[in-house]
Amino acid sequence: MQFCSCFSCGKGFDRKTKVKTEPSWRIFSLKELHAATNSFNYDNKLGEGRFGSVYWGQLWDGSQIAVKRLKAWSSREEIDFAVEVEILARIRHNNLLSVRGYCAEGQERLIVYEYMPNLSLVSHLHGLHSSESLLDWTRRMNIAVTSAQAIAYLHHHATPRIVHGDVRASNVLLDSEFEARVTDFGYGKLMAEDAENGVTKTTTKGKDLGYLSPECIESGKESDMGDVYSFGIVLLELVTGKRPIEKLNQTTKQGITEWVLPLVYERKFGEIVDQRLDGKYVEEELKRVVLVGLMCAQSEPEKRPTMSEAVEMLMNESKEKMAQLEANPLFKGNIGEEVVDESSSEIISEEKDHQKQGQE
16 A cells, blocks of 8 residues: 655645655564564553553664554444545654554554654653753754644545644653654544544543643644643743642642743743753744743633744744734733633643552
C-alpha cells in the first residue's frame, strides 16, 4: 500500500527545512519486535505515556525504532486497529512523528515509530538532559515554531482533521537536529477510554492537568481550542524552564501563567526567561513567544487564537505585529490578571481533587 508523501501546510507555513526521508511503512511481527526490544526489557524502556509504554529497539538492519506497547484499545466492533493505524500513517508532516508500522497479534497491539535520539522536550527542561543546557535560544525558537506548525497542520490541513488532545512537552520529541516531532496524535478513536450508551467520552486520567484547558477539565471533551491552550502552556514552559504547575511550598502551588503574567505587566521579560540561557537570547523574540503563549493559554476559548494564527504570530517579526500583540487587553493590568488567575486556580484546585481520587 502506498501512502502520501509530506506536503506543505499552505501559505504561511513554509520554512527553509530539508525534507526528511521516511522509512517505508509496514506490518511488523511480534517475534521481530520482541527481538528488537530484548523482549520489552525494562532497560529498553524510554517512558510511559497516556496510552502505553514506549521501548527503544534495534532492527536486524541496525535501524533504531521506538515501539509503543498499548495498554488497551477500543473493543467496539467498528474500530479496526489496522485500518485506524493506516490512517495515522497517512498523516505526514516534517514535524510530526510518523508511524513506521504496527503489530497486531493475539492480545498485543503495538505501534512502531522512528527513534528520536534527543528524546523529548521534557527531558531537556526537567529530566535527564536538563543540566546539560543543550537547548540554546535558537533551538528553543525553532522548537516553538515547528511544534506549532505540526499542530496547526493537524487542525487545518490533515485529512481527516485531527484534535491532538494531549499536547504537552513530553509529546514534543526532538530529532538529531533538535527539531520538533510532535507525537501521540490521533489516538482518540483508537483508544477510547470510556463509553456510555455508545458515546465515547475522554477522561483526564493519565493526563497532566497543568496542560489542560479549564473547559476540558470541566467537560472531559477534547477540542482544537483545548490544544491551543495546551500549546500556550508548552510555549511558556519552553522559554521559562518551569513546569506548568510548580510547588511553592507544602500547601501552595502556582500555575505558570499565574507566575508569568504579573512580570509581563511590569515588562520584566528578563526575569521570565530560563536562567540557564545565561542571558543569551533575543529580547524581541522572547517577548513575542511569551505574549503568544499567554494569548493561547487564556481561560476563555473564544479569546484564544487558532493554531494557524499562533504560527503566524510566532513567525511575524514586524514591529506593527508586536505592537498589536502588546496592545491586547490581556496584558493591561487587572483585566488580564483576573483571566489567568482564575484559570490557574481552577487547574490547581482540580489537580488536588484529581490526586485525592488516586489518579495520576
